Amino acid sequence: MPSDEVEMLRAIGLQSVDDLFADIPAAVRIPKLDLPDGLPEDVVVARVTSMLAANKTVVDMPTFLGGGSFDHFVPASVRAITARSEFYTSYTPYQPEISQGLLQALWEYQSLMCELTGMDAANTSIQGGKVFLIPRALRHHRRAVLANYLVGTGVKVREVDYDRATGMLDLGKLHEALGSDVCGVYVENPNFFGRFEEQLQEIRDATKAIFVVGVNPIAQAIVRPPGDFGADIVIGEGQPLGTPMNFGGPLLGIFACRQEHIRKMPGRVIGLTRDANGHRAFCMTLQTREQHIRREKAMSNICTNESLLAVAAATYLSVLGSNGLRRVAADNIRRARGLAASIDKISGFTAPIFRGAHFNEFVVRHKKGYPAVHRALLEKGVHGGLPLGRQLPELRDSALFATTGRHTLEAVARLLAELEAFR
Amino acid sequence: MSFRQAYWDEPLLMEKRSAPEVPIDVSELVPPKLRRVGLAIPNLAEFDVVRHFTRLSQMNFGIDTGFYPLGSCTMKFNPKFTEELAALPTVARIHPDQDEATVQGALRLLYELQGILAKIAGMDAVTLQPAAGAQGEYTGLLIASAYHRDRGETRNQVILPDTAHGTNFASAGMLGYDIVEIPSKDGRVDLKALGSAAGDKTLAFMLTNPNTLGIFEEHVLEIADVVHAAGGLLYYDGANFNAILGRTSPGKMNFDIVHFNLHKTFTTPHGGGGPGAGPVGVKKALEPFLPVPLVSLNGRGYHLDYDRPKSIGKVRAWYGNFALLVRAYAYILRMGGDGLREVSDRAVLNANYVRHRLQGVLDVPFGSLRKHEFVASAASLATKGIRTVDLAKRLMDFGYHPPTVYFPHLVEEAMMIEPTETETKETLDAFVEALTKIVGEDPDVLRSAPHNTAVRRVDEVRAAREPILSARMAKAAKPAPS
Ligand SMILES: Cc1ncc(COP(=O)(O)O)c(C=O)c1O
Numbered sequence: 001m002p003s004d005e006v007e008m009l010r011a012i013g014l015q016s017v018d019d020l021f022a023d024i025p026a027a028v029r030i031p032k033l034d035l036p037d038g039l040p041e042d043v044v045v046a047r048v049t050s051m052l053a054a055n056k057t058v059v060d061m062p063t064f065l066g067g068g069s070f071d072h073f074v075p076a077s078v079r080a081i082t083a084r085s086e087f088y089t090s091y092t093p094y095q096p097e098i099s100q101g102l103l104q105a106l107w108e109y110q111s112l113m114c115e116l117t118g119m120d121a122a123n124t125s126i127q128g129g130k131v132f133l134i135p136r137a138l139r140h141h142r143r144a145v146l147a148n149y150l151v152g153t154g155v156k157v158r159e160v161d162y163d164r165a166t167g168m169l170d171l172g173k174l175h176e177a178l179g180s181d182v183c184g185v186y187v188e189n190p191n192f193f194g195r196f197e198e199q200l201q202e203i204r205d206a207t208k209a210i211f212v213v214g215v216n217p218i219a220q221a222i223v224r225p226p227g228d229f230g231a232d233i234v235i236g237e238g239q240p241l242g243t244p245m246n247f248g249g250p251l252l253g254i255f256a257c258r259q260e261h262i263r264k265m266p267g268r269v270i271g272l273t274r275d276a277n278g279h280r281a282f283c284m285t286l287q288t289r290e291q292h293i294r295r296e297k298a299m300s301n302i303c304t305n306e307s308l309l310a311v312a313a314a315t316y317l318s319v320l321g322s323n324g325l326r327r328v329a330a331d332n333i334r335r336a337r338g339l340a341a342s343i344d345k346i347s348g349f350t351a352p353i354f355r356g357a358h359f360n361e362f363v364v365r366h367k368k369g370y371p372a373v374h375r376a377l378l379e380k381g382v383h384g385g386l387p388l389g390r391q392l393p394e395l396r397d398s399a400l401f402a403t404t405g406r407h408t409l410e411a412v413a414r415l416l417a418e419l420e421a422f423r
Numbered sequence: 424m425s426f427r428q429a430y431w432d433e434p435l436l437m438e439k440r441s442a443p444e445v446p447i448d449v450s451e452l453v454p455p456k457l458r459r460v461g462l463a464i465p466n467l468a469e470f471d472v473v474r475h476f477t478r479l480s481q482m483n484f485g486i487d488t489g490f491y492p493l494g495s496c497t498m499k500f501n502p503k504f505t506e507e508l509a510a511l512p513t514v515a516r517i518h519p520d521q522d523e524a525t526v527q528g529a530l531r532l533l534y535e536l537q538g539i540l541a542k543i544a545g546m547d548a549v550t551l552q553p554a555a556g557a558q559g560e561y562t563g564l565l566i567a568s569a570y571h572r573d574r575g576e577t578r579n580q581v582i583l584p585d586t587a588h589g590t591n592f593a594s595a596g597m598l599g600y601d602i603v604e605i606p607s608k609d610g611r612v613d614l615k616a617l618g619s620a621a622g623d624k625t626l627a628f629m630l631t632n633p634n635t636l637g638i639f640e641e642h643v644l645e646i647a648d649v650v651h652a653a654g655g656l657l658y659y660d661g662a663n664f665n666a667i668l669g670r671t672s673p674g675k676m677n678f679d680i681v682h683f684n685l686h687k688t689f690t691t692p693h694g695g696g697g698p699g700a701g702p703v704g705v706k707k708a709l710e711p712f713l714p715v716p717l718v719s720l721n722g723r724g725y726h727l728d729y730d731r732p733k734s735i736g737k738v739r740a741w742y743g744n745f746a747l748l749v750r751a752y753a754y755i756l757r758m759g760g761d762g763l764r765e766v767s768d769r770a771v772l773n774a775n776y777v778r779h780r781l782q783g784v785l786d787v788p789f790g791s792l793r794k795h796e797f798v799a800s801a802a803s804l805a806t807k808g809i810r811t812v813d814l815a816k817r818l819m820d821f822g823y824h825p826p827t828v829y830f831p832h833l834v835e836e837a838m839m840i841e842p843t844e845t846e847t848k849e850t851l852d853a854f855v856e857a858l859t860k861i862v863g864e865d866p867d868v869l870r871s872a873p874h875n876t877a878v879r880r881v882d883e884v885r886a887a888r889e890p891i892l893s894a895r896m897a898k899a900a901k902p903a904p905s
Contacts, residue, residue: 141737223457
């Protein structure tokens with residue numbers, strides 16, 4: 001029997017596959033790709049596995065990094081669900097009748113995000129008067145990305161410094177920075193230093209501008225949601241909800257807002273409706289905000305987003321429930337507090353350097369500077385926190401340490417022993 | 424073929440019976456002003472959660488379920504071995520801020536992928552940072568703008584053909600650029616119209632080749648000359664790369680900037696809408712403006728290079744969607760240069776075969792030869808009261824995911840069909856036969872389709888008129904939807 005190729009070519013009336021490319025002018029043709037030939041699956045698996053074996057994982061090396069990416073435990077059920085190929089080999093649910101499962105899961109995700117943040121509406125994920133106020137103590141790449149995303153808006157950012165004693169936003173500086181030109185204020189809770197921002201009400205009361213709060217979704221289990229303080233928009237990094245660190249990507253952008261802003265919200269949104277028989281059904285909605293309809297006037301250019309991570313987050317939250325999520329949040333605080341106290345006892349170290357309540361991160365200072373500590377730890381196979389000097393020169397001597405429920409007693413003991421040994 | 428999708432009358436998570444809440448005392452942990460009261464996330468048995476989402480998955484259609492010829496999206500088979508690789512702890516459990524010496528494997532993979540993609544595209548340098556094609560476009564335009572500024576020029580006009588994807592318009596629009604849309608002639612760029620649009624304000628002309636009609640723009644070198652003569656840059660939207668692997672390259676066609684959609688051509692799974700990855704490649708002159716960091720190789724090993732003074736900065740945190748980049752890298756090794764060329768050969772053959780067989784069933788405007796996809800039109804069925812949407816809905820009853828509909832806008836009642844290379848003739852024949860049968864069916868059957876999916880035709884107008892986007896909003900809305 002002739003092959004598919006031969007039969008199909010014959011049907012079209014062509015001699016060879018090359019004829020299919022006759023419309024490509026000779027001047028732009030290439031003879032072939034300048035790459036090695038393909039390899040069998042087992043060879044590729046072996047080669048890639050061995051290349052990646054050069055990485056030291058956080059299992060090989062106790063690691064105390066956070067700063068937006070966290071190594072929380074993920075129940076195996078989460079991956080079992082996101083590995084269902086009905087989900088992961090589908091695409092944007094343009095045709096709702098055949099995609100109800102994903103649509104319901106994403107709608108449930110939106111509902112869960114609204115519950116965590118105290119907002120009315122959320123999207124299924126994303127990737128911003130004239131001046132936006134942002135904290136000076138903000139993860140550097142957040143600031144850098146913001147700058148690139150403000151290019152077309154004409155909006156400028158103005159930084160508000162932090163209080164040197166508490167690490168929270170300096171309210172005096174906030175009042176100085178607020179003017180009639182300010183269209184929005186952004187703060188984080190917990191903030192860059194892992195410190196809870198206790199002044200959300202004061203900040204809300206200080207301005208009528210759009211109030212945007214960045215959150216850690218796990219902390220939200222036991223912390224009052226920004227919605228209670230009159231926030232307009234809540235954003236956050238959703239990676240802690242059931243997605244591994246993956247060297248920084250993919251990530252899940254949480255975006256939730258008050259009902260009055262929904263028609264300006266960027267990204268994909270799922271709505272509840274009915275089918276022709278009156279059954280409950282779901283579909284993408286408010287699509288007139290989106291690029292495929294509104295084109296250059298769209299609220300964003302988002303097409304492909306981070307849906308599968310939203311499914312992971314919904315599954316993670318459902319497996320844990322409110323009880324489990326609260327336990328994780330409380331456990332993170334206790335562990336961070338315990339770790340900070342142990343480090344603080346070691347001669348030369350101060351932790352946390354800011355007074356008051358923290359979530360799962362805190363700043364550690366060494367009196368002779370942190371970088372030498374960092375190098376010494378690495379030599380001993382322990383990875384310390386994020387050195388802060390590059391971003392905040394006054395914290396040259398300090399680093400941001402993080403912990404999660406995954407740190408074993410042994411990992412913590414190794415860190416403490418190496419810090420003790422540091423001279 | 425007959426098909427019946429599962430239907431579970433599955434309650435919402437929030438409607439399921441929750442175990443009692445276990446109060447926990449956080450008075451020692453959270454300052455009084457910040458202490459939360461109440462958290463309405465149900466407490467369910469793990470096995471029940473797994474069953475809930477498994478049932479939902481059975482009401483969802485993926486590539487593994489059936490043929491998914493969604494034009495412009497390249498819904499090809501997602502190999503399983505790349506899923507296993509991406510789940511390795513040496514991928515999943517490394518932190519992006521780790522010291523370079525402890526992530527040499529990851530950096531090497533990124534470095535090699537930068538090089539491989541540059542070769543495939545005929546470009547000189549690649550950033551892996553953007554999270555999807557649209558973010559690649561945004562990044563590419565920022566790079567173009569920085570390049571012009573560096574030469575002391577302010578250019579703020581982006582030219583787009585009327586066949587361009589919505590994200591091209593939106594990316595340029597978000598950056599505040601002026602958009603000049605030029606009409607097509609015979610389904611191709613009208614060189615005259617381009618000539619009169621291009622000038623000293625032209626920042627870039629964005630094009631995908633083959634274009635969204637699946638037609639190869641034979642005059643691409645003339646197009647490049649017109650744009651370059653005006654001082655503008657030529658941007659390649661890589662969404663349609665699946666048509667040209669090993670046959671031509673954006674570099675060879677004189678493009679200056681290109682984005683890849685790794686979730687299309689390089690088959691990282693679409694994930695129900697994402698995550699994807701949208702690397703950007705550029706020619707030498709634009710390399711200084713790429714986002715930081717790039718991965719480089721020096722005497723001490725692989726290195727994250729932030730020392731790039733002309734860089735546009737960052738478009739997202741860290742280095743891109745690493746877990747997807749691992750999959751794409753492994754796929755490319757598996758296929759090799761020879762295998763990738765065969766990908767395009769078969770993708771183009773499949774598309775032309777389906778197009779050929781559908782002649783007489785639907786209209787296929789603009790001549791014959793196509794690349795990896797084509798656009799048909801159901802306009803002639805209007806007299807029977809049938810629209811493209813009805814065909815699309817009815818196709819689901821036969822177990823097919825519908826093609827992309829109503830895009831590109833240039834074609835009335837458009838249906839954009841992209842079979843991809845990972846389909847047999849048997850599947851393609853069955854699809855053609857189903858569509859042929861559907862066109863001859865009683866229009867009422869079509870207008871009331873689908874009949875065999877989990878739910879019947881969904882009222883999208885109602886969803887938009889009274890948006891209910893969360894359980895909270897559902898509670899507040901009255902009357903509550905049944
Ligand atoms: C022609 C074209 N350009 C750009 C894009 C945007 O790519 P992404 O969805 O990866 O953002 C698409 C996506 O479907 C497309 O088809």
